[in-house]
Amino acid sequence: MSNLLKEKLGYDKTFDCVQCGYCLPACPTYETMEKETHSPRGRINLVKMVAEGKASVEDMREPIEKCLGCMACTTVCPTNVQYGAILEGAKQVLDEEKPRRLVEDFFFQTFFPSSKWMDALGNATWAYQKSGLQKISQRFGLTKKAPLPIHEFEAALPPMPAPKKRRGRADRYIRKRPSVAKVGFFQGCVMDSVFFETNQNTVELLLRSGAEVVFPEGQTCCGALHAHTGKVDASIELAKQNIEAFEQEGFDYIVNNAGGCGARLIEYHHLFEEGTEWHNRAVRFVECVKDISEVLVQLDGLVFEKTMDRTVTYQPSCHLQNVQKVTSEPLALLQKIPGLELRELDRPDFCCGSAGVYNIVNYEDAMDILDVKMQDVCGVDPDSVVTSNPGCLLQMKLGIEREGVSGKIDSVHLVDLLLEADPQPK
Amino acid sequence: MEEWLKEMQGLFPEERVLTSIADRHSYSFDASFGEHLPDAVVQPKDKQEVATVLKLANAYKIPVHPRGSGTCLSGGPLPVHGGIVLDLSQYPAEIDLRPRDLTVTVTPSVLTANINKEAEKHGLMYAPDPSSAHVATIGGNLAENSGGPRGLKYGVTKDHVIGLEVVTPEGEIIRTGGQTIKNVTGIDLTKLIVGSEGTLGVIVGATLKMMPKPPAVQTLMVAFDEVRRAGEAISQTLISGILPAKMEFMDQACIVAVENFQPVGLPTDAAAVIIIELDGHPETLRVERGLIEEIMEEMGAKEVIIPKSDDEATKLWHARKQVSPAIAKIKPTKVSEDATVPRSKIPDFMDQLELIKEKYDLEIVAFGHAGDGNLHPNILCDKRDVEEMKRVEKAVEEMFEAALELGGTLSGEHGIGTMKAPFMELELGEVGLDMMKRIKDSWDPNGILNPGKVFPEKGQKLVLHHE
Numbered sequence: 001m002s003n004l005l006k007e008k009l010g011y012d013k014t015f016d017c018v019q020c021g022y023c024l025p026a027c028p029t030y031e032t033m034e035k036e037t038h039s040p041r042g043r044i045n046l047v048k049m050v051a052e053g054k055a056s057v058e059d060m061r062e063p064i065e066k067c068l069g070c071m072a073c074t075t076v077c078p079t080n081v082q083y084g085a086i087l088e089g090a091k092q093v094l095d096e097e098k099p100r101r102l103v104e105d106f107f108f109q110t111f112f113p114s115s116k117w118m119d120a121l122g123n124a125t126w127a128y129q130k131s132g133l134q135k136i137s138q139r140f141g142l143t144k145k146a147p148l149p150i151h152e153f154e155a156a157l158p159p160m161p162a163p164k165k166r167r168g169r170a171d172r173y174i175r176k177r178p179s180v181a182k183v184g185f186f187q188g189c190v191m192d193s194v195f196f197e198t199n200q201n202t203v204e205l206l207l208r209s210g211a212e213v214v215f216p217e218g219q220t221c222c223g224a225l226h227a228h229t230g231k232v233d234a235s236i237e238l239a240k241q242n243i244e245a246f247e248q249e250g251f252d253y254i255v256n257n258a259g260g261c262g263a264r265l266i267e268y269h270h271l272f273e274e275g276t277e278w279h280n281r282a283v284r285f286v287e288c289v290k291d292i293s294e295v296l297v298q299l300d301g302l303v304f305e306k307t308m309d310r311t312v313t314y315q316p317s318c319h320l321q322n323v324q325k326v327t328s329e330p331l332a333l334l335q336k337i338p339g340l341e342l343r344e345l346d347r348p349d350f351c352c353g354s355a356g357v358y359n360i361v362n363y364e365d366a367m368d369i370l371d372v373k374m375q376d377v378c379g380v381d382p383d384s385v386v387t388s389n390p391g392c393l394l395q396m397k398l399g400i401e402r403e404g405v406s407g408k409i410d411s412v413h414l415v416d417l418l419l420e421a422d423p424q425p426k
Numbered sequence: 427m428e429e430w431l432k433e434m435q436g437l438f439p440e441e442r443v444l445t446s447i448a449d450r451h452s453y454s455f456d457a458s459f460g461e462h463l464p465d466a467v468v469q470p471k472d473k474q475e476v477a478t479v480l481k482l483a484n485a486y487k488i489p490v491h492p493r494g495s496g497t498c499l500s501g502g503p504l505p506v507h508g509g510i511v512l513d514l515s516q517y518p519a520e521i522d523l524r525p526r527d528l529t530v531t532v533t534p535s536v537l538t539a540n541i542n543k544e545a546e547k548h549g550l551m552y553a554p555d556p557s558s559a560h561v562a563t564i565g566g567n568l569a570e571n572s573g574g575p576r577g578l579k580y581g582v583t584k585d586h587v588i589g590l591e592v593v594t595p596e597g598e599i600i601r602t603g604g605q606t607i608k609n610v611t612g613i614d615l616t617k618l619i620v621g622s623e624g625t626l627g628v629i630v631g632a633t634l635k636m637m638p639k640p641p642a643v644q645t646l647m648v649a650f651d652e653v654r655r656a657g658e659a660i661s662q663t664l665i666s667g668i669l670p671a672k673m674e675f676m677d678q679a680c681i682v683a684v685e686n687f688q689p690v691g692l693p694t695d696a697a698a699v700i701i702i703e704l705d706g707h708p709e710t711l712r713v714e715r716g717l718i719e720e721i722m723e724e725m726g727a728k729e730v731i732i733p734k735s736d737d738e739a740t741k742l743w744h745a746r747k748q749v750s751p752a753i754a755k756i757k758p759t760k761v762s763e764d765a766t767v768p769r770s771k772i773p774d775f776m777d778q779l780e781l782i783k784e785k786y787d788l789e790i791v792a793f794g795h796a797g798d799g800n801l802h803p804n805i806l807c808d809k810r811d812v813e814e815m816k817r818v819e820k821a822v823e824e825m826f827e828a829a830l831e832l833g834g835t836l837s838g839e840h841g842i843g844t845m846k847a848p849f850m851e852l853e854l855g856e857v858g859l860d861m862m863k864r865i866k867d868s869w870d871p872n873g874i875l876n877p878g879k880v881f882p883e884k885g886q887k888l889v890l891h892h893e
Contacts, residue, residue: 015758015810020457021497021561025537034469034516035449036496042452049451059447078751 010089011051016081017044023073028351029066032368037063040073040083047090057097064090066365068358069228070318070351084323085270088227095230157394161196171215173203176425179212180299184251184288186242188261189221190390198390201419202257202292208425209301211253218245222256224264224319228356232271239268240278243285253295254288257415259317259389260356262324265289291320292415293329293388302423307339312417313382314342315373315396317389318351330388330414337421343380350376354395366395367402374399377409385411430486431466434510437478442469442516453511456498457558458845459761459890464491464505469516473591473599473630479512480628481597483874491876492624494534494566497558499762500843502570502623506878512628514565523636525550529588529605531633534565538572541634551639553580556839557747565629571621573839575672575703578797580637582839584620591631592619595870605633618865623841624876626869640705643671644715645739647731648722649696653677656698657773659725660796663702664769666721668714672703673797675772679756680749680793687752690745696728700796701746749793756789757806761818761890765829766838769799778828779803786821788814800838815891822888826852847882 006012023040024030030039037046043063049055067087074083183206185199192199203213219242223235242265246254256262266289272279296302314334320326334342353359353369377385377399385400387393396411412420435443444450444467453467465488470476483490489509496503496515505511517535524530525548532541539559541552555574556562562572568590573582580586589603603609603616619626650656660673676684676699681692692699704714715732722730733739754760767775776792783790794802803825807814826836826849836846836853851859863881867873 016754018457018754018760019455019496020558021495022558024495024561035444035467035513036452037444037446037449039452045455046448046451055447055451059451063448063452078748079754080751 005093006051008089008093009047009051010082010086011048013082013086014044014048014051016079017041018079019045020078022076022078026072026076026349028068028070028072028353028369028372029365032365032372033066038066040067040077040081043067043090044081044083044086047086050090050093057093060090061094064094066362068318068351068353068355068369070355071322072318072349072351075322075349084267088230088232091228091230092232093230157194166193166196169200169215171217172213173207174212175207176210180210180301181212181252181295182250183211183213183295184246184249184254185213185215186219186222186246186254186256186261186265186289187215188256188258188390191256191258191261195390195393195413198257198413198415202255202415204419205292205296205302205415205423206255206299208423209296209299210425211295211299211301214249214251216245216248218248220245222261222264224260225356227264235264236271239271239282243268243278243281246285246288247281251288253290254285255290255292255295257292257388257413258391259291259320259324259326260391262289262291262326263319266324291324291326291329291388293333294326296418297329297332301426302336303426304336304338304421304423306422308337308421309339310383311341311343311381312384312386313345313377313380314348314386314414315345315352315377315392316348317387317392318349318355320388321349330386333414333418334386336423337418340421343382345376345380347376352392352395352399354389354391356391359391359395359398370395370399370402374403378403378405382409384417385409386414386417387411388414428465430482430488434466434468434479434482437482438468438470438475442471443467444469453493453496453503453513454505456493456496456501456503458499458501458504458843460501460504460506460844462505463508464511465508467511467513469513471517473593476512476514476593476628476630477597477599479510479597480593480595480875483510484596484872487872487874489874489877490628492565492569492628494563494569495537495558495561497562498566498570498841498843499764500570500623500837500841500845502566502841502843502876502879504844504878506844509874514628515563517565517630523548527605528607528636529633530636531589531631532564533631534563534568534629536564538562538564538567545636546639549639550636552586552634552636554583554586557750564632564634568620568629568632569622569624570841571839573795573800575674575795577795577800577839578673579669579671579705584617586635587616587620587632588635589633590616590619590629592627592629594627595872595875599630600627603633607635621841623843623879625866625880626875628875640671640707642706642708642711643739644704644711645733645742646702646704646715646718647733647742648700648702648727649693649729649731650698650700650726651696651728653698653776654773655726656700657776657796659722659727660700660772661770662721662725663718664797666717668704668717670702670718670797671705672701672795674701674746674794675699675796675801676701676746676749676793677776677791679789679791680753683752683756683791684745684748687755688745688748690741692745693729701742703743746793753791753804753806756791757808759807759809759815761805761807761822762840763803763805763822763825764794764800764838764840765803765825765834765836766798766800767829767832767834769797771832771834772796772799772801774832775801775829775834778832779825782821782824782828785824786817788817788821790821795838798838799834809890809892812891819888819890822890823849842880844879845888847878847880848886848888850880850882 036042223238226235269282353366359366489507493503522531556572789806
């Protein structure tokens with residue numbers, strides 16, 4: 001086997017795995033797919049077998065593609081195996097072996113990095129919802145005819161703001177002078193189109209906390225979805241663009257509100273070789289990257305006085321929790337809301353099955369995982385499930401629909417719930 | 427495709443007979459050494475299905491290797507002769523607890539820690555606590571006769587089993603023992619099967635003993651300037667009328683490794699530390715704690731540290747758990763042994779390890795359950811370094827010889843499997859080993875159940891290197 005392949009696969013890193021199996025109870029796919037082949041230990045071993053020429057690249061395709069990438073295994077691994085790096089290496093090798101598909105190229109080369117396309121998505125969603133087409137097509141099952149299980153997800157989409165409102169957003173906000181901190185806002189692609197209101201609410205919370213908020217021009221997609229599907233080169237290009245965009249002014253924080261994007265942003269320095277100029281620039285970028293919950297806790301500029309008579313549970317984004325290691329902040333913020341009862345899930349660290357585009361590409365498998373999650377949610381019986389990532393939010397909405405409890409339980413982004421509680425500046 | 431496999435596929439749903447390259451590789455290893463590709467992996471869901479597999483395997487003389495979660499440290503589930511891996515981890519997990527009898531009946535796939543979790547709801551405990559209890563299945567624990575830190579006071583798995591349901595190698599289902607604490611009816615087949623490493627039958631059910639959960643625990647850490655002195659202090663404690671639940675030992679190399687890995691404030695200048703856990707009523711614990719402090723002072727301890735809170739105590743035990751991963755940072759390959767000596771011989775055994783370490787110029791560290799003589803000498807090496815691995819093989823052999831000379835045994839709790847099989851005759855003698863083999867042969871006339879384990883094959887030697 002060529003050394004290049006070994007290197008790409010992270011062959012040397014596979015030796016950190018002592019095959020103790022401590023990752024098994026943490027892995028959602030090992031639980032639902034019921035075999036070692038779909039466990040972290042099994043996948044690492046397969047990568048090693050491929051690198052040693054004992055199995056072919058195709059042999060590892062299914063197990064690698066069916067990994068959620070939730071990284072729960074890395075939090076229990078006693079030897080700190082760099083599972084993320086091994087997984088991404090394997091995906092890159094798989095991607096290179098695969099005949100190109102036009103649809104996918106469009107998706108990743110044009111659609112996700114483009115704010116124009118994201119605008120179009122947001123606008124189209126708005127028009128679709130407003131025109132009554134949504135009701136009609138839902139009634140006749142038109143979306144069910146789509147090639148991917150889009151119909152399941154489109155029912156879960158939030159109401160869209162009008163295109164005019166989205167275009168009308170400023171790129172610089174300041175309410176209190178001098179501001180307590182200067183925040184560069186990473187808007188994200190899905191967040192800024194489909195979840196536009198959540199972005200606006202994030203800005204409002206930051207302003208009330210006394211911060212100044214800027215939307216730097218030239219920022220683009222974080223590249224997480226590209227990296228998850230093995231398109232490493234594309235994801236490096238996107239990283240460079242973002243680093244450049246946020247270098248234009250000095251920011252105290254680079255804030256995002258999507259666990260998945262944040263996890264990508266804080267690992268930008270891993271994309272470049274140590275000692276290079278890009279690595280240094282990435283390190284400076286990464287030092288400022290924070291999830292909105294961290295910044296709100298650090299600024300500590302809000303008082304919550306309005307009582308909210310509601311029971312909620314928190315479904316952490318895996319990437320926020322396992323990669324960004326942000327665990328206590330969202331809970332601390334929720335606990336500030338008077339009257340709000342917070343009930344913890346039995347297994348909050350078990351992925352909901354959303355995992356980037358996993359629930360679209362591996363729909364059936366994602367639903368098996370979602371069913372496990374929903375059993376836990378229904379056991380807790382909350383009024384709302386609070387999440388911290390757009391993918392999780394949609395997936396939870398879908399889970400609520402599937403369980404037939406949509407009248408009883410709803411799903412909400414942490415930011416939206418916090419603003420609903422109407423906190424005031426201190 | 428081979429005839430037997432075709433027949434097997436006809437008997438089971440497609441998704442429970444795994445034959446793809448990816449699936450076969452995924453069951454080719456455990457947490458020990460070696461890699462052996464099975465022809466198929468079968469996942470039975472009830473005892474009749476287990477019997478079906480064994481009957482078919484007997485008819486075609488195909489090896490069957492039972493497997494739980496694959497956390498074994500001695501190679502128990504490795505399919506060294508190919509054939510079938512019988513994956514019992516997907517068997518339905520059932521825990522039937524009878525608090526009034528202080529017993530629990532479980533299926534083989536139940537994770538060991540879950541038994542204790544269930545017991546605690548009733549103020550009871552299931553005592554054996556191998557560090558992999560949250561991953562390992564009780565079936566695997568029974569087959570390997572696993573131990574754990576609490577073994578000092580409460581013994582190993584075999585001391586807690588009163589009955590089994592077993593599928594014999596020929597595919598018959600039998601029960602051994604029963605539900606009662608006392609049971610002397612006939613030859614004790616229960617004890618025979620526990621620890622037989624899957625060579626005599628496939629365990630499909632077990633009735634286990636539970637005990638009252640001690641109302642309180644007290645942790646102490648004692649640091650020493652000399653390893654020998656630490657060993658002597660352990661012996662002194664145990665003859666002074668106190669039986670701690672755990673007495674764990676860490677040498678300086680381990681202390682330093684943990685502090686480099688995840689610092690908790692262990693004394694890195696100490697030659698060794700002992701971490702002790704007492705359990706019982708709070709009043710008793712107060713008295714015993716005072717006594718231990720006195721003994722340790724008399725024995726010349728450098729320092730006795732008593733954690734100020736439960737949190738601090740938890741941190742100390744966490745540090746102990748971190749030894750294994752922390753030392754893996756010294757070098758990537760860990761050859762972990764569990765040779766055990768009479769407790770009074772711990773200091774002598776430590777001296778021997780030091781000599782072996784120098785002789786073969788290897789990184790050897792020692793930690794483990796010193797209170798019951800069950801040390802875990804670990805050799806840190808790199809399996810890509812052939813020359814070093816050959817030295818490791820020799821060092822392991824000498825380690826075993828040293829332990830046996832001191833009146834000890836090859837394995838305290840990990841089992842023999844593939845790795846220690848070559849040394850069996852050294853401990854048991856030719857006739858002793860032959861008597862064991864005769865039992866195996868009469869239970870399993872076709873030799874299909876977990877061949878290549880426990881008993882050495884002709885001329886078998888310990889091989890850790892790959893040319």
